[in-house]
Amino acid sequence: MQEVSNSAQVRLNRVSSAYWRVIMNNPPLNLMGPKFVLQFREIMTAIESDAQLRVVVFESAVDGFFLNHADFDTKFEDLTAIPQGPTGLEAWPDILVRLPRAPVVTIAKIRGRATGNGSELTLACDMSFASRERTRLSQWEVAVGMVAGGGPMARLSRQIGRNRALEVLLGSDDIGGELAEAYGYVNRALPDAELDGFVDTLANRISGFDKWAIANTKRLVNAAVSPPDVEIAAGWEACMASVARPTTLARVRAFRELGFHEPGDVEDRMGFYLGRLGR
């Protein structure tokens, strides 16, 4: 696979043969649309098949946004028309079940908003480290009548317990770095000034470890706590059903009228504004 151009929404940066960075770059809001999924899928395949790779860090090049909700201006059909992946799941959930199984270590480095897809990517990574001051994790879907499609019901509830997962999912509010750490939503929240150094040191450390040992240790952790694919598929199907409902269409439209989907205060403080949506 060749290096992707700088204009790509998802860029691959090979720090070394054993340590890669995947940089998400779809300004201004780092929304996820069909192009993002296609580019991410290509990188996913490279991650799975590279013989030297040990560790991948996922990060953002867009200030304020790690990875955000779906791009409602792209054609929904362009997303659903992408052929199913090798797992037999649709494109986005296919990526999210391949990532936990990949024979390398995956680390989410979170700065800014990680809403919807950004939270789902975080939960599919092996570890996550977040800026204490600048992180906003959330699953916003229920507030607009949707069900999340990338598996947080399956993963977050296993990771942080039923009660806190339901607070995140049903409250649909923004979760800052400190609370995300207290709940175990991320591994740790670090002072923003220390985040890059911490993750780079850890990734460098792991890049010197043995690939066979990494892969087999992950395999056994997955056997213990990874959800079966059928749960991820069920979540995706519920999401697809939800986006077609008139209630959902009306709520998303009303939210856009408030300022959603444009740079500004609603995207910055989405949790707050979701609570003000009319009923």
Place this chain on the structure above:
Amino acid sequence: MQEVSNSAQVRLNRVSSAYWRVIMNNPPLNLMGPKFVLQFREIMTAIESDAQLRVVVFESAVDGFFLNHADFDTKFEDLTAIPQGPTGLEAWPDILVRLPRAPVVTIAKIRGRATGNGSELTLACDMSFASRERTRLSQWEVAVGMVAGGGPMARLSRQIGRNRALEVLLGSDDIGGELAEAYGYVNRALPDAELDGFVDTLANRISGFDKWAIANTKRLVNAAVSPPDVEIAAGWEACMASVARPTTLARVRAFRELGFHEPGDVEDRMGFYLGRLGR
């Protein structure tokens, strides 16, 4: 279902069509007996079948006691004679497996002692918020020779991990608000003065969300981490076997002689006194 009278042990207070409060009121100790279970079951059915309801808050009207252990002065047979519920489980565990499945959000607002049944109700709710200063959660059963009957072995161990669940269950000690939060036994412990406002704000927020999205999100979380009914049934059966044992009868009798089951220091600091029970 009509509004229950003020003399009831369990009262229903409709804040709005979408937001209800269930108020537990069996002074002075908020013990749980057959009447409580029958009234709670009626409200459970209303919660399940109401088309407008989105969120229910469970709280206490009795100072110092959220919901307490069983009432040993009521006839045990009056409890066991209640017909099995629609799940095929006995009355109390039937309620506790229906609550997590109900298509609405349930929130435990905890002030005072939540021992035995109070802890079990908390664990069956979707979320729980506790007074930092005034919460005493506990599973006291092992200290008197009993096994808990309402599912904490199944739920608490999934929620907070085997080691901390065993500390709670086998140590039989009181757990204050701060430790309960640190362990994830509750979602959060809040300063007592902020608890009502926090829960009311969250409940109001959720009351404006879409019911279909709430129900389907909960359904998928339950698929991931809710225990199978057979585990809850096994817990109930072990509890029933335990209460008939001579050792248990003798320990409960000895505990009553210390002051248990009456307002006073033993009920206030039950964990401490359980450690002083003769062997």
Place this chain on the structure above:
Amino acid sequence: MQEVSNSAQVRLNRVSSAYWRVIMNNPPLNLMGPKFVLQFREIMTAIESDAQLRVVVFESAVDGFFLNHADFDTKFEDLTAIPQGPTGLEAWPDILVRLPRAPVVTIAKIRGRATGNGSELTLACDMSFASRERTRLSQWEVAVGMVAGGGPMARLSRQIGRNRALEVLLGSDDIGGELAEAYGYVNRALPDAELDGFVDTLANRISGFDKWAIANTKRLVNAAVSPPDVEIAAGWEACMASVARPTTLARVRAFRELGFHEPGDVEDRMGFYLGRLGR
């Protein structure tokens, strides 16, 4: 079973008929070899079959080391030649699946390094309390090309969530008392000066409780969250495969050249030195 002599690597100290201490004593590093496993297995059988016993505390008599990695100077064949235990698993994993099922409460009291086997023993105990200042928990295996053999992939991921378990397992770094508590790796980290008193008070408390209630409560917690034996077996097999790999042999040899396996700075700060191992 008769009291084991003071020269034993694992000593049994009966505080009372209901409260025992198991003291691990293989100075200077508290490594685990075949003799340790054989002695531990004998005590395991005593723990399972004693009618009066309620609680067992596991602790170390070796300053700075709770229980450490395998002893690479003993003959590997002496370990693998020990007949399988009653579970059908090999000797060490056999012990580690019998311990969680034993009808008594088991508590790990951790001071010093708990690496590899020490961490695995901790995770197989019902509860663990650690010195805040003097604890170093770790699974070091991946850093030398190994897979851990005593079940941490199965247990740690269920106990603290996939993301934090993978950080521990794949980062192979030392985890201090404070972080171990924050992650739920141990129940609590206590100031070193308070640790003995806290654990002794808890053990004394539980030693007065009813054995039937303890056993049946544990049984139901195990039904909820204990891994199936086949997962533990798979972990052991991956470990055995890993130690035979040339990469692993070379890395362990290089680590010994740095000072590993001898008293000194490498054993004291193993996490740090594992990051400096050549590739």
